Amino acid sequence: MKTRRVYSTPDLITARAAIQAAREAGIHDEDISLVARPDIEVGHIPNRRKEADSDFVPAALRGAVFGGIAGLVAGAIAVLVFPSIGMSWAGTGLVALAGVLVGAFASSLVGSSLPDPVRQKFDGEIKAGRILVLVDGAAEMLPAVETAITRTGALSLPFETPTALIR
Structure with missing residues (x-):
């Protein structure tokens, strides 16, 4: 390195x-x-x-991590606290994946604008x-x-x- x-x-x-x-x-x-x-x-x-260089890649990585965590927590809350909506653990995985994608996208946009x-x-x-x-x-x-x-x-x-x- x-x-x-x-x-x-x-x-x-x-x-x-x-x-x-x-x-x-x-x-x-x-x-x-x-x-x-x-x-x-x-x-x-x-x-x-x-x-x-800009802060594009580091920002995208941070956004993916935090977006994934947020999606995982949101999905777990939906499964555990609101079982009546019928969300499965597989659905939680999909919500976490969506969090990764949205977090990476949004953060990379902001990161690309920073010096x-x-x-x-x-x-x-x-x-x-x-x-x-x-x-x-x-x-x-x-x-x-x-x-x-x-x-x-x-x-x-x-x-x-x-x-x-x-x-």
């Missing part, structure tokens, strides 16, 4: 140097991305480097015109990667999250 680290750079020159340092430290090119203000991203950052966690946490850095370098790497590689990147003038920001929770 990979872990994401975030570094702040004052300009494109430093961001490019940080990218090169990460590559030289063993990070694959596709595991490096950039986040910046829209005016900087549009004019100066190639599409392959842009980080455009990714990096943009949320470091909004001030982005608005100030700094360019964030995002690096996804194996835990054993990251200390050497951090040393290499910070030598370029990039500042390590307090963010360390398993990549699976982001994407």
Whole structure:
């Protein structure tokens, strides 16, 4: 599993140097991305480097879990408290499945409208015109990667999250 680290750079020159340092430290090119203000991203950052994640997948998973639980509880209440309506335990399973589907759908819609966690946490850095370098790497590689990147003038920001929770 990979872990994401975030570094702040004052300009494109430093961001490019940080990218090169990460590559030289063993990070694959596709595991490096950039986040910046829209005016900087549009004019100066190639599409392959842009980080455009949203909270879509994590929100859908949360919605599926909570929707399923809610459907299961509702179905169980219908079976146990209101036996006169004739709902079976199989019906409870169907209600739980419907809860999973509705929960995942509704949550994914909301999640797709939210910016990714990096943009949320470091909004001030982005608005100030700094360019964030995002690096996804194996835990054993990251200390050497951090040393290499910070030598370029990039500042390590307090963010360390398993990549699976982001994407």
